[in-house]
Amino acid sequence: MAHPHSHHDDDEDTGPSKSQLKRDSQALQELGQELAALGKERLAKVPLDEDLRDAVRDYQRFPSHEAKRRQLQYIGKLMRHVDPAPIRAALDAFKGVSAEENARMHRLEALRTRLLDDEKTLHDIATAHPGADLQHLRVLRRNALKERELGKPPRAFRELFRVLRELEGAPDNDPPSGEDEA
Known part of the structure; x- marks a missing residue:
């Protein structure tokens, strides 16, 4: 004869323990803390529902400190109702991409330096990015060189970097988005 208690014990064995639930909750709260540490641009790229995004903001x-602590608990509570996998994937991408992103930034800085040193670099840019606005790049190059010569703030120098970054970030097989940016 089965005892009612023995059936209840079987259910506990198949479900997560209280300790496991607490660890899961803590992990979600830590994930929420990682979200809270993100800047606005990166936070916007993470797939979150509006309540969770508002709570993080x-x-x-x-x-x-106390308000932050309570809010973090609330974020953890909201996290229990969402699938953490896409959030974790986005955060991991930010972490993993940081080394890649640094390398990319160094490549872009080197490209900008080459362009400033030699206008023929525009040919390389045109080959790599057929939709590039070469006239705009030529003007930015000329202005950046003039700024450097006159000791002025490096507005065109920075703008040149931004345009190169947009060119590299735009998919080569999707010219319309590149044209909108330029």
């Missing part, structure tokens, strides 16, 4: 605004 509120956390970022709070000055008080």
Whole structure:
């Protein structure tokens, strides 16, 4: 004869333990803390529902340690109702991409330096990015050189970097998005 208690014990064995639930909850809260540490641009790239996004933004605004602690608990509670996998994937991408991103930035800086040193670099850019606005790049190059010569703030120098970054970031097989940016 089966005892009612023995059936209840079997259910506990198949479900997560109280300790496991607590660890899961803590992991979600830590994931929420990682979200809260993101800047606005990166946070916008993470797939979050509106309540969770608002809760993270509120956390970022709070000055008080205690308010942040309570908000973090609330974020953890909201996290229990979402699939953490896409969020974790986005955060991992930010972490993993950082080395890649640094290398990319160095490549772009080197390209900008080559362009400033030699206008023929425009040919390489045109080959790599057929939709590039070469006239705009030529003007930025000329202005950046003039800024450097006159000791002025490097506006065109920075703009040149931004345009090169957009060119590299735009998929080569999708010219319309590149044309919108330029």
